[in-house]
Amino acid sequence: MTLDATDKKLLVLLQTDSKKTTKELSLKLNLSVTAVYERIKKLEREGIIKNYVALVDKTKIERGFVVFCHLKLIQHTKQFLTKFESEVIQLNEVLECHHVSGDYDYILKVLVKDMEAYREFLVTKLTTLQHIGSTQSMFMINEVKNSTVIF
Helix, strand or coil: CCCCHHHHHHHHHHHHCCCCCHHHHHHHHCCCHHHHHHHHHHHHHCCCCCCCCCCCCHHHHCCCEEEEEEEEECCCCHHHHHHHHHHHCCCCCEEEEEECCCCCCEEEEEEECCHHHHHHHHHHCHHHCCCEEEEEEEECCCCCCCCCCCC
16 A cells, blocks of 8 residues: 555644544544544554554653663574564563664563562573573663654
């Protein structure tokens, strides 16, 4: 599906506030309510809009300590990669896991309460996963940009 300028503007509006009504969106896009509704349904059908979510303030739920953990596996066989990935997705503290190129195999974004909670996570959960060779942790000092809006 090719997105036109109106689709892109609609996506930005929805990504900024998905609770806006079709009437509110129609006023911003200079389209009828029906036209906006049909565009949204088409974007959903095509899988461009995957889901609607609530964004939570991590500091208000005691998950404001952000760690980027780089991991190396001991081997790179399909079996080891698959096993690690199936285990790491079960860890609630891991918000994101990316298989990357370079010196490390994976980068995890981990959210916990504080340094003590991260140590507990590292010792009792992460390093108990099979096939991990080494880890390196970096701690967020300040979040300069964090956006969910594409376009």
